[in-house]
Amino acid sequence: MTMEGESHKPGTVPPASRLGLALFGVYVLLYGGFMTLVLMRPDLMAVRPFGGVNLAIASGLGLIVAAVALSLVYMLARAGR
Amino acid sequence: MLHETSPLAVGIFAAFVTGVLWLSFRLGRKGQSAQGYYAAHGQVHWAVNGIAFAGDYLSAASFLGICGMIAFHGYDGFLYSIGFLAGWVVALFVIAEPIKALGKFTFADALDARFNSRGIKLAVAISTLVVSVFYLIPQMVGAGSLVTPLLGLPHWAGVVLVGVAVTFIVATAGMVSTTWVQFIKGSLLVFFCGVLSVLILGRGLSVNAGRAGPLDMTPQVRTVRPDGMVLVDGQPRSKEHDLRPVGTIGRLPERFGGALTTGGLGPLEYLAALEDSTVVTWSRQTHTDEQGTHETFTPTERPAAELLRPGGYFKGLAGGTLAGRLDFASLMLALFCGTASLPHILIRYYTVKDAAAARKSTVVGITAIGAFYVLTLYLGLGAMTSGALDPTDTNMAAPLLARSFSETLFAIISAIAFTTVLGTVSGLIMAGSGAVAHDLVENVCGVRMTDHEKVRVGKLAAVVLGVVAMALGILFKGFNVGFLVGWAFNIAASANLPALVMLLFWPRTTKQGIIAAVTVGMAASLGWILLSADTFEKVYGLPGSLAPMPFSQPGLVTIPLGFLVLVVVSLLSPPPAAVRR
Numbered sequence: 293m294t295m296e297g298e299s300h301k302p303g304t305v306p307p308a309s310r311l312g313l314a315l316f317g318v319y320v321l322l323y324g325g326f327m328t329l330v331l332m333r334p335d336l337m338a339v340r341p342f343g344g345v346n347l348a349i350a351s352g353l354g355l356i357v358a359a360v361a362l363s364l365v366y367m368l369a370r371a372g373r
Numbered sequence: 374m375l376h377e378t379s380p381l382a383v384g385i386f387a388a389f390v391t392g393v394l395w396l397s398f399r400l401g402r403k404g405q406s407a408q409g410y411y412a413a414h415g416q417v418h419w420a421v422n423g424i425a426f427a428g429d430y431l432s433a434a435s436f437l438g439i440c441g442m443i444a445f446h447g448y449d450g451f452l453y454s455i456g457f458l459a460g461w462v463v464a465l466f467v468i469a470e471p472i473k474a475l476g477k478f479t480f481a482d483a484l485d486a487r488f489n490s491r492g493i494k495l496a497v498a499i500s501t502l503v504v505s506v507f508y509l510i511p512q513m514v515g516a517g518s519l520v521t522p523l524l525g526l527p528h529w530a531g532v533v534l535v536g537v538a539v540t541f542i543v544a545t546a547g548m549v550s551t552t553w554v555q556f557i558k559g560s561l562l563v564f565f566c567g568v569l570s571v572l573i574l575g576r577g578l579s580v581n582a583g584r585a586g587p588l589d590m591t592p593q594v595r596t597v598r599p600d601g602m603v604l605v606d607g608q609p610r611s612k613e614h615d616l617r618p619v620g621t622i623g624r625l626p627e628r629f630g631g632a633l634t635t636g637g638l639g640p641l642e643y644l645a646a647l648e649d650s651t652v653v654t655w656s657r658q659t660h661t662d663e664q665g666t667h668e669t670f671t672p673t674e675r676p677a678a679e680l681l682r683p684g685g686y687f688k689g690l691a692g693g694t695l696a697g698r699l700d701f702a703s704l705m706l707a708l709f710c711g712t713a714s715l716p717h718i719l720i721r722y723y724t725v726k727d728a729a730a731a732r733k734s735t736v737v738g739i740t741a742i743g744a745f746y747v748l749t750l751y752l753g754l755g756a757m758t759s760g761a762l763d764p765t766d767t768n769m770a771a772p773l774l775a776r777s778f779s780e781t782l783f784a785i786i787s788a789i790a791f792t793t794v795l796g797t798v799s800g801l802i803m804a805g806s807g808a809v810a811h812d813l814v815e816n817v818c819g820v821r822m823t824d825h826e827k828v829r830v831g832k833l834a835a836v837v838l839g840v841v842a843m844a845l846g847i848l849f850k851g852f853n854v855g856f857l858v859g860w861a862f863n864i865a866a867s868a869n870l871p872a873l874v875m876l877l878f879w880p881r882t883t884k885q886g887i888i889a890a891v892t893v894g895m896a897a898s899l900g901w902i903l904l905s906a907d908t909f910e911k912v913y914g915l916p917g918s919l920a921p922m923p924f925s926q927p928g929l930v931t932i933p934l935g936f937l938v939l940v941v942v943s944l945l946s947p948p949p950a951a952v953r954r
Contacts, residue, residue, distance in 0.1 A: 293502070296429070311469075312467070312555075313466065316467060319466075320823035326455070327702065331698050331703075337682045338678065342641075343641050343646045344649075345645055346678070347683060348448055348682045352452070352750075353750070355458075356454070356746055357742055357747075359458050359462050360463065360739055360740050360743040362462065366465065367733060
């Protein structure tokens with residue numbers, strides 16, 4: 293993806309964006325896994341492995357925290373560029 | 374009583390809205406050139422822009438709709454929070470920096486950067502208008518819901534109030550004031566939702582919402598007679614005789630030793646204690662006869678654990694049909710793909726100076742928005758057990774929850790919710806006005822305009838869009854705003870995302886492919902929604918079984934369709950010059 297000072301060649305993905313796409317891939321796996329569980333095994337969502345909090349709430353909160361964490365990783369990794 | 378106005382609430386509300394309008398007017402002097410009007414001169418600081426992203430995005434659907442859905446249906450409302458935030462991951466990692474590098478004022482600029490095609494500008498401008506209008510509907514409905522308990526005004530008055538205020542904001546100053554309105558609103562919303570969550574945890578859970586005496590499990594009936602008169606349990610509705618507020622804990626877990634209240638709880642303790650409690654929820658049945666339309670609200674005491682897992686709202690999840698599951702999967706795909714395709718979000722990338730600022734502002738936005746969505750869980754569950762809910766209106770859960778603490782907090786939260794609507798509607802009308810003036814009039818119709826004329830046409834378009842939004846807001850009264858915004862995400866994701874992603878990552882993409890993908894994606898998703906069971910039942914008043922579509926949310930079919938059309942049409946048309954070389 294285009295960074296300041298670089299020229300953008302349409303349709304290409306410069307190496308600098310590989311990290312972004314890799315983090316995107318990680319999140320797609322997490323989101324896809326969560327949705328598959330909700331759709332296919334909703335009964336599992338009722339188990340309570342986390343201090344009395346059920347898996348549905350724990351994994352939902354986890355997905356939100358993961359999105360924020362991945363975005364911070366991305367910003368720190370690309371700081372100064 | 375549910376709808377009693379207080380002078381304090383009205384005063385705080387008036388001060389808030391006046392303050393926002395004053396700021397808008399003051400900042401308006403800075404945005405008189407086209408670059409200032411449409412893109413705030415590209416000079417907004419990334420941190421301010423990041424919070425403004427939150428202000429832009431955390432619409433009535435997020436605040437009023439999700440809280441209401443959690444309060445009435447439990448966990449499924451939180452699935453909207455998860456999906457709405459997930460969309461930002463696409464925006465940050467895939468879209469943010471290239472869109473900044475490609476565009477100038479509007480989303481059409483970016484898609485058309487390689488081709489200079491009037492066809493692309495036309496297709497994208499129309500899709501921007503359609504998405505903006507569909508996104509405007511829930512905002513206006515939310516505004517209408519707010520003014521009834523706060524100011525004692527009818528639904529339509531709230532819609533008109535927002536319409537006039539927003540048109541004033543946009544028509545006076547454009548993107549500079551819109552950005553600041555969104556910044557203020559985003560900051561206040563996250564801060565006060567945090568305050569409300571702390572109060573919820575501090576109060577803990579109480580049987581019968583702390584009221585003395587046994588649970589009142591008597592059903593309630595609200596009748597609207599043909600002459601418009603409203604009856605409650607057969608008697609004319611008045612301040613003294615209205616529906617009882619609902620939503621309470623029935624029984625607390627045994628570990629609290631039979632106490633009627635838990636006292637303050639930690640964030641995880643609160644969730645665990647609720648899971649082991651019972652709650653009283655209210656179902657609604659409606660029937661119409663010659664005496665009017667009767668809504669019967671019936672209470673049921675049930676384990677809260679049932680409401681803290683999927684399936685309370687999306688019936689397909691709790692052992693339902695395949696169509697029900699596909700409907701849910703389709704919605705979650707649309708939420709994931711839709712955020713990065715929303716025109717009013719995309720134009721915010723043009724208000725910062727470069728791609729690095731675009732990236733940093735997105736991260737600030739994600740952090741603020743993520744924090745807010747965690748809080749929605751506590752706000753929704755707090756409302757579910759607050760004893761303050763209006764059984765007729767899911768959209769009022771968050772403000773009525775605030776009223777259960779104090780009248781002042783109610784006024785503040787209502788005013789913030791109203792500014793929430795103002796902020797988001799301003800952004801939407803900005804996006805729509807840019808699509809009309811910059812894309813349609815100037816680029817498609819080829820009308821040469823001076824800088825001053827561009828701004829004037831944009832303001833005129835803003836006024837027309839404001840009027841359309843007001844009319845639709847009145848028409849769609851009574852819908853949950855979270856549900857309504859799902860439609861906008863479906864259309865945005867189907868029409869815009871395939872073209873945007875393929876333009877960035879597939880060199881063989883042609884202008885014919887982009888035009889076809891945007892047109893087919895938009896028409897297919899719009900057509901699907903208009904022919905779906907949800908629309909048949911809730912808009913046309915017809916049985917859902919007559920609808921031809923197998924499920925109501927189109928994204929699962931129409932988003933891949935957009936990609937497929939783009940690839941096929943691109944391969945069938947001459948390759949772009951860059952590829953031929």
